[in-house]
Amino acid sequence: MNIIIFGAAGFIGTNLISKLSEDPNNRIIAVDHNKEFFSDILFFNRNNVEIVQSAFTLEINFDELLKEQDIVYHLVSTTIPMTSNKNVSQEIIPDVAFSIRLLDSCVKCNVKKVVFISSGGAVYGMESNCPISEDSKTEPITSYGLQKITIEKLIYLYNYMYKLDYKIVRLANPYGPFQRPNGMLGAVTTFTYKALKNEEIIVYGDGSVIRDFIYIDDAIEAIVNITFNNSDYNLFNVGSGYGTSISEVLLIIQNVLERSLKISYLPSRSVDIPVNYLDISRYNSVFGKLGTVSLTDGVIKTIEFLKKRYKI
Numbered sequence: 001m002n003i004i005i006f007g008a009a010g011f012i013g014t015n016l017i018s019k020l021s022e023d024p025n026n027r028i029i030a031v032d033h034n035k036e037f038f039s040d041i042l043f044f045n046r047n048n049v050e051i052v053q054s055a056f057t058l059e060i061n062f063d064e065l066l067k068e069q070d071i072v073y074h075l076v077s078t079t080i081p082m083t084s085n086k087n088v089s090q091e092i093i094p095d096v097a098f099s100i101r102l103l104d105s106c107v108k109c110n111v112k113k114v115v116f117i118s119s120g121g122a123v124y125g126m127e128s129n130c131p132i133s134e135d136s137k138t139e140p141i142t143s144y145g146l147q148k149i150t151i152e153k154l155i156y157l158y159n160y161m162y163k164l165d166y167k168i169v170r171l172a173n174p175y176g177p178f179q180r181p182n183g184m185l186g187a188v189t190t191f192t193y194k195a196l197k198n199e200e201i202i203v204y205g206d207g208s209v210i211r212d213f214i215y216i217d218d219a220i221e222a223i224v225n226i227t228f229n230n231s232d233y234n235l236f237n238v239g240s241g242y243g244t245s246i247s248e249v250l251l252i253i254q255n256v257l258e259r260s261l262k263i264s265y266l267p268s269r270s271v272d273i274p275v276n277y278l279d280i281s282r283y284n285s286v287f288g289k290l291g292t293v294s295l296t297d298g299v300i301k302t303i304e305f306l307k308k309r310y311k312i
């Protein structure tokens with residue numbers, strides 16, 4: 001299978017490549033603009049992975065890259081929820097324009113399937129009827145969420161116009177190895193990293209915000225199942241299916257590390273939805289139970305990785 005991954009050197013891309021490259025029949029092209037980020041992928045040392053450094057400008061033409069590709073993974077996002085409302089047009093336009101160009105090329109090059117990683121945390125907005133099913137209304141409160149739902153709609157349009165096959169994964173909050181603990185995204189990984197280094201952990205609000213955390217291996221298994229197995233659905237929520245508060249996450253990290261944490265509380269942010277966790281019954285009914293790694297076990301695995309990776 002010929003597979004090309006855009007945004008390949010990030011957290012999800014790196015884990016996806018690790019999994020897909022285990023199969024010697026897969027030939028993978030990993031595309032990203034950030035050369036430094038490729039070090040982890042190179043470390044896997046798999047000879048069925050080719051690396052292409054490319055920045056996705058508005059002028060880019062993907063035809064050359066997409067020739068003879070079976071599966072295209074769209075993992076690119078130039079924006080994150082936290083900052084995406086600061087300059088809405090600047091945040092939305094590049095991702096949407098990139099996606100249109102990519103889809104045009106997919107059609108031209110007869111790509112078999114496009115897989116888009118959307119956001120189960122952002123597209124549903126303030127929807128408080130948790131667990132949230134795929135059929136719930138989508139009213140994002142960030143331009144990050146708006147960008148995701150717009151790209152989803154573009155994909156539906158290309159399927160309608162050109163029969164381009166697709167799968168959309170509305171992913172909750174993955175955490176674990178290869179997530180960069182820079183405090184911008186990924187509470188579990190960032191808090192664990194800070195705790196290991198005995199650094200201050202910043203919590204926005206009082207710790208009552210509830211999210212759906214899923215260990216990255218479980219998320220990758222789900223993405224791979226959705227990509228390669230037939231099903232009548234094109235859209236799936238992927239998460240643990242239950243909510244955990246930020247305070248509970250901190251308590252788990254504290255218990256696993258057997259040390260007290262340095263926590264500072266700042267005012268809550270308008271972009272933080274109070275409660276979000278996903279209904280994963282669609283996934284479970286098609287592919288079997290999703291998410292076998294508990295948060296405690298996931299934190300233990302994340303600690304092992306961070307200690308080795310950052311020599312803590």
Ligand SMILES: NC(=O)c1ccc[n+]([C@@H]2O[C@H](COP(=O)([O-])OP(=O)(O)OC[C@H]3O[C@@H](n4cnc5c(N)ncnc54)[C@H](O)[C@@H]3O)[C@@H](O)[C@H]2O)c1
Nearest residue numbers: 007009010011012032033034055056075076077117118171
């Ligand atoms: N991590 C999460 O919590 C989460 C949750 C739901 C959905 N998602 C989505 O999954 C996808 C992957 O997420 P991630 O956590 O791996 O993000 P990431 O930031 O770790 O990786 C994204 C990669 O895309 C690359 N990229 C961004 N803009 C680019 C451009 N203009 N040209 C070339 N490369 C570019 C970056 O260099 C980066 O390596 C994103 O679309 C994200 O929105 C992530």
